Amino acid sequence: MSDRRRFSQGVQGRVGQRQSMPLFNLAWKSKYFWDGRARSLREQALMPIQDHVEMDESLDNIVQKLKADAHYPQRFQAAFGSGSISAETIGLALESFLLVQTSHDSKFDRSLLGEETLSAEEQRGMELFFTEYDPRREQFGADCFHCHGGAHFTSFGFANNGLDNDPKDPGRFRVTQSMTDMGTFAIPSLRNVQLTAPYMHDGRFQTLEAVVQHYTSGVKRPEALDPNLAKHPNGGVPLSGADQRALVAFLCTLTDPKFASESSNEVVAAQNLAR
Ligand code: HEC
Numbered sequence: 001m002s003d004r005r006r007f008s009q010g011v012q013g014r015v016g017q018r019q020s021m022p023l024f025n026l027a028w029k030s031k032y033f034w035d036g037r038a039r040s041l042r043e044q045a046l047m048p049i050q051d052h053v054e055m056d057e058s059l060d061n062i063v064q065k066l067k068a069d070a071h072y073p074q075r076f077q078a079a080f081g082s083g084s085i086s087a088e089t090i091g092l093a094l095e096s097f098l099l100v101q102t103s104h105d106s107k108f109d110r111s112l113l114g115e116e117t118l119s120a121e122e123q124r125g126m127e128l129f130f131t132e133y134d135p136r137r138e139q140f141g142a143d144c145f146h147c148h149g150g151a152h153f154t155s156f157g158f159a160n161n162g163l164d165n166d167p168k169d170p171g172r173f174r175v176t177q178s179m180t181d182m183g184t185f186a187i188p189s190l191r192n193v194q195l196t197a198p199y200m201h202d203g204r205f206q207t208l209e210a211v212v213q214h215y216t217s218g219v220k221r222p223e224a225l226d227p228n229l230a231k232h233p234n235g236g237v238p239l240s241g242a243d244q245r246a247l248v249a250f251l252c253t254l255t256d257p258k259f260a261s262e263s264s265n266e267v268v269a270a271q272n273l274a275r
Pocket of ligand 1: 226227
């Protein structure tokens with residue numbers, strides 16, 4: 001589902017600097033990579049091929065290799081017409097493959113259809129996830145939904161979630177050069193999150209328990225900290241041990257068995273492409 005290594009390895013054992021991102025429901029995104037530097041999947045798919053740390057190849061070379069292959073010319077012809085092996089059609093073919101990896105069949109989804117019932121603990125976790133933390137209005141939720149809400153469990157935005165006071169990786173700042181984007185990263189979908197450890201752009205957390213601990217006591221206060229977290233008490237939203245466990249139990253209801261099974265091997269192989 002997602003690379004278990006903290007940083008994925010490229011050619012000749014070269015190591016990248018970010019955790020690979022899982023690949024599903026990509027049709028709904030409009031910016032790709034942790035810093036959103038690619039505007040489309042067809043553009044994204046060609047980048048790791050040429051990246052020095054990842055595949056360190058030239059597109060010309062790939063085109064020549066595919067043209068010399070026993071099967072690809074025929075397949076490209078069937079898909080795109082004759083003489084059609086080019087960087088553009090390679091991008092389109094990879095994009096088409098990625099677009100059909102969809103995930104929508106978790107215990108959570110089935111509970112909405114009335115086909116399964118969440119346990120009391122999972123239900124409590126869901127309530128925390130979708131409730132504000134606003135003591136003045138006597139609301140004591142975990143406030144996750146601002147960023148990870150909606151059917152995709154992401155707003156598709158970018159945010160600084162308080163990992164470091166002085167971020168080592170500037171994240172989206174590198175793309176926009178705007179200080180408000182310093183240390184901000186794509187808000188990941190939490191679907192299948194049980195399967196995608198380690199967590200965050202640099203894979204710093206091994207478990208969901210550690211992630212929840214971050215949001216309850218580890219949130220730092222960098223300047224670009226998102227207002228939805230900056231409004232909380234220092235450290236984060238205070239949650240009891242039982243509530244922290246409930247939140248993790250709820251996150252585990254977002255697992256789609258299709259992605260948990262061996263049959264998703266191609267997805268595993270392909271996802272190294274998307275760091
Ligand atoms: C202000 C927006 C925001 C809020 C609120 C927020 N998150 Fe996040 N979350 C993010 C961002 C951004 C990342 C990725 C950060 C990075 O890697 O640098 C992230 C990462 C995660 C990850 C790791 C996913 C992965 O694939 O690596 C989990 C799990 C997570 N958040 C759960 C939660 C939970 C649970 C809550 C509520 C307690 C919450 N988040 C509240 C923005 C937010």
